[in-house]
Amino acid sequence: MFTFEVGSLLSIAFVLGVVLVAAAMLIWVERRLLGFFNERLGPNRVGPFGLLQSLADVGKLITKEDWIPPFADKASFVIAPLIIPIVMLLSFAVIPFAPDVGVMDLNIGLLWIFAMAGLAAYSAMLGGLASNNKFALLGGLRAAGQMISYEVFMGISILGVVILGDSFNMREIVLAQEDGWFIIPQFFGFVVFLIAGLAETKRWPFDLPEGEAEIISGFNTEYSGMKFGLFFVGEYIGMLLLSMLLPVLFFGGWMAPFGLDIGPPIFSGLFWMSVKTGAFVVFFILVRAALARPRYDQLMSYGWLVMLPLSLLNLLITGAIVLSQGA
Amino acid sequence: MTLTPDSTSAQAQTLPAVIAALYQKFGESSFVRQHTAEGMPTLWVGRDKVMNVLRYLKEEHRPRYEMLLDVTAIDERVRLHREGQPDSDFTVVYHPTSFSGNCDIRIKVALQENDLNMPTAIPLWSSANWQEREIWDLFGIVFTGHPNLSRILCPPTWKGHPLRKDHPARATEMDPYSMSDEIQDREQSAMKFNPEEWGLKRRSEESEFMFLNFGPNHPAAHGVIRFALQLDGEHVLDVVPDVGYHHRGAEKMAERQTWHTYIPYTDRIDYLGGVMNNLPYVMAVEKMAGIVVPERVQVIRVMLAEFFRICSHLLFFGTWAVDLGQLSPLFYAFVDREKAFNIIESITGARMHPGWFRIGGVAQDLPQGWDRMIREFVEYFPKRLDEYHKMVMENTVIKQRTRGVGSIDTENAFDWAMTGPALRATGLEWDYRKNRPYSGYENFEFDVPIGVNGDCYDRAAVRVEELRQSNRIIKQCLENMPSGPYKADHPLTTPPIKEKSKLDIETLINHFLSVSWGPVMDPTEVTTTIEATKGLNMYYLVNDGGIGSYRTRIRTPSFIHIQAIPYLSRGLMLADFTAVVATTDFVMADVDR
Structure with missing residues (x-):
């Protein structure tokens, strides 16, 4: 029970602890890095290097007035912000952190993640509708359209990985990359997945549901205090999830590159997993600092006219090659 | 301690081409010429002729006066030195400018206090719209034919016309201001956007439009300005800008x-x-x-x-x-x-x-x-x-x-x-x-x-x-x-x-x-x-x-x-x-x- 094996209490506690702490720290990392990218310092006052900034933020959010607008639909207004952190945390259940570290080995692991990501769309939609605010309504509509559309390409884009790994089980997908990471045969799948993933997590430059310059704060305009905090943290957990999914699906998960194993397998696995995750996190922050936001109709037509054909073509070609080799 | 720029005498000797052309077209008796320090051709013309003069300047005269750079008014009632100028209580001043000819002209119209009316210049220049609203707001001069002559810089509930000389310039010249609940309600309801006032429909055959207050407090509004947007989905059908929040006179x-x-x-x-x-x-x-x-x-x-x-x-x-x-x-x-x-x-x-x-x-x-x-x-x-x-x-x-x-x-x-x-x-x-x-x-x-x-x-x-x-x-x-x-x-x-x-x-x-x-x-x-x-x-x-x-x-x-x-x-x-x-x-x- 207290040893590292998949599903053990220690493993579960470890995963939950790491994810929550990392998500909180991500907020600091992002603000600090954005600061450096923008020729400023970022938060550096609370604790050494501003490390305790997230703690201070949480303290602030919790003690703020938890206001529900009188014109809002109360029940759904309260439920909406709860959905996103819960489903995002549940998604981590199937992520293989390292050999023997993980919550469960579900044989439909990938489908589980898609189910959860699908539910996450309700958070923004419900929040936008329940607020009874025109800006929130526009944001909610954008979120619904964007997340549902991009889920389609996201799903299709990783079917190539499923074909090559011959499994929906995340751990088996990692193990299938023993002889070579899927980034090479599945480069287009990777690109589509990366972009669709950004859109799913509403990260820049696909932050249209919040598009500050257009619709103030979109679906969460009316939210304040910890309810806003939940949306906020949910977004960061989502970004962390995406940053872990990418290595698992395309970069060999916990496996060391060029045989650079260090120490025992669990330690080495955790180390390389965090390096790879960290690299994607930094990449996403850099994207946020660099790119501009497309217009809503451009986002949609880009998705359906570029991403969908690309992912379908990728699936078709992968399937054809695997079939011909098998035959 | 006074000094006279001697440019006025030089001006009088040569008649600018545009004035000569206007004299020829409308007759010299239609105009009164005024000399100003910077030497810009300045003519007074009667209210009945001003639109014809402006139209001529914009469309027929060469070079064309393409743009109405400015329209404004002057309350002349307590002005002491008006030598050589026609009798006027309020003067409306048009300032068309020519880019092709690189020149300006100032056209003035005298109005009497009991008859503050002007024809609108919107058919000639769309830009006259807001400037005429501004003149109405600040001077109380009515522009007949204007599609929506409403207050623009002052609040819709404002009494009086601030740029008139008899309007107080300081708060201390007025009664102390207090805002009761009643006044607050009145002011707030006056701020409510009413689409019909601007000729905007609330629905089309297919859809119901959303009217969105973009501002006065919005991250992309760049200051306190309100745009009332008529939206069909995310498509902007029409916009009504509402300014004046920053008016300080x-x-x-x-x-x-x-x-x-x-x-x-x-x-x-x-x-x-x-x-x-x-x-x-x-x-x-x-x-x-x-x-x-x-x-x-x-x-x-x-x-x-x-x-x-x-x-x-x-x-x-x-x-x-x-x-x-x-x-x-x-x-x-x-x-x-x-x-x-x-x-x-x-x-x-x-x-x-x-x-x-x-x-x-x-x-x-x-x-x-x-x-x-x-x-x-x-x-x-x-x-x-x-x-x-x-x-x-x-x-x-x-x-x-x-x-x-x-x-x-x-x-x-x-x-x-x-x-x-x-x-x-x-x-x-x-x-x-x-x-x-x-x-x-x-x-x-x-x-x-x-x-x-x-x-x-x-x-x-x-x-x-x-x-x-x-x-x-x-x-x-x-x-x-x-x-x-x-x-x-x-x-x-x-x-x-x-x-x-x-x-x-x-x-x-x-x-x-x-x-x-x-x-x-x-x-x-x-x-x-x-x-x-x-x-x-x-x-x-x-x-x-x-x-x-x-x-x-x-x-x-x-x-x-x-x-x-x-x-x-x-x-x-x-x-x-x-x-x-x-x-x-x-x-x-x-x-x-």
Whole structure:
């Protein structure tokens, strides 16, 4: 029970602890890095290097007035912000952190993640509708359209990985990359997945549901205090999830590159997993600092006219090659 | 202490071509000619003929007067010196301008207090719409045929017309103000947007429209302005801008300040333009006083004005990128702006509002070693501009978002009285600094960047290139700064030259008077215009021989440009609307004055 094996209490506690702490720290990392990218310092006052900034933020959010607008639909207004952190945390259940570290080995692991990501769309939609605010309504509509559309390409884009790994089980997908990471045969799948993933997590430059310059704060305009905090943290957990999914699906998960194993397998696995995750996190922050936001109709037509054909073509070609080799 | 500019006698001898043409067309008896300090052709004409005269100027006369640069009014009822002018209680002043002929004309119409009516000029120029509303709001002159003659700068519940001479100028002249619940409810319900008032439908056959209050408090509204948007989904069907939240009566204040003490108020008109706002004002007063400023003053003024152009355009650039969802350029722009402000601060002692130009000069000479920081800046800045170009102007998403969005052609830009970068983006190579040089701009070498399509991208690209040209001008100022005094040696220079002040009792009295009163000049009128950061900024001063202005009209580009936003953004999407608003580049203080 207290040893590292998949599903053990220690493993579960470890995963939950790491994810929550990392998500909180991500907020600091992002603000600090954005600061450096923008020729400023970022938060550096609370604790050494501003490390305790997230703690201070949480303290602030919790003690703020938890206001529900009188014109809002109360029940759904309260439920909406709860959905996103819960489903995002549940998604981590199937992520293989390292050999023997993980919550469960579900044989439909990938489908589980898609189910959860699908539910996450309700958070923004419900929040936008329940607020009874025109800006929130526009944001909610954008979120619904964007997340549902991009889920389609996201799903299709990783079917190539499923074909090559011959499994929906995340751990088996990692193990299938023993002889070579899927980034090479599945480069287009990777690109589509990366972009669709950004859109799913509403990260820049696909932050249209919040598009500050257009619709103030979109679906969460009316939210304040910890309810806003939940949306906020949910977004960061989502970004962390995406940053872990990418290595698992395309970069060999916990496996060391060029045989650079260090120490025992669990330690080495955790180390390389965090390096790879960290690299994607930094990449996403850099994207946020660099790119501009497309217009809503451009986002949609880009998705359906570029991403969908690309992912379908990728699936078709992968399937054809695997079939011909098998035959 | 009064001085007469002797240009009036020279004017009388030669008849300007446009006046000769008008005399020929409408008969000399239709007009009364007036002479003003800056020599602009000025004619009085009857109310019944004015629209024909304006139409003739716009459509038939060669060169055409394409743009109605300004319309304003004067309350003449307590004006003392009106020699040679027709009897008038309120005068409406039209100021058409010709770009092809590079000339202006001022057309005045006399109105009597019991019959304050004018035909509207909207059929000729769309831009007359808001200016006529403004005149109605502030003077109570009715424009018959105007589609929606409602208050624009004052709240809809306001009583009286503030720019009339009998309207109090200070709160202390009025009863103490208190806001009861009843008043608050009334004011708030008056703010509610009513689509029918603007002829907007609430639904079409297919869909019900959403009316969205974009502002007065919105991250992309760039100040307190409200756009009431008529939306079908995310498509903008129509826009009704609502301004006036920032109205503080700058033109009324000018009537109670002396010539000298009004200078700091001008800084705050376009608060991003700093001392550039002082420039047209002090140039106007200098013209009336007949002061010719030394070369060194001209170059210092140009240098600082160009620094403020850089500051203003950088702010535009950063916020424009943020409005398109790109975060970083804003911070880079602010870092550079900070550097420019440090230079401005070390020269003038203040950052955004130095109020540093004086009648006949500037407040102080340049500090010792002033050139070092500027030299560093002019070397450093072009490299940064190259980076911006790569990062923003060549960015695919930015191009997709702004190319072909909010386009306008030159003819329509004339119609909406758009000036400055917005007009140049349509492809018209016309810069006030080049075409009618003032303050010694003719001595500088710089290019006038133009666009092609007049869309959001071109408007931004013109401004980005202007940053480079401003840097060039500053570099030339740095290398060719003339030596000499920083104030004109003239009796009306305010404050007077200190060295001449304490020699005997006479000079002391003179000094005391010109500091406390400032210059007193012969009654006249004068208009000066400059190429400000956002377009043409014009001061029209009416001097009645007092220690201050009888009427100050400030024509600001922002006010005029905002009323073109509905024209530019109909049929676009909500996100495009943000791009249009950002590239209009207005400052609310400049809009509402």
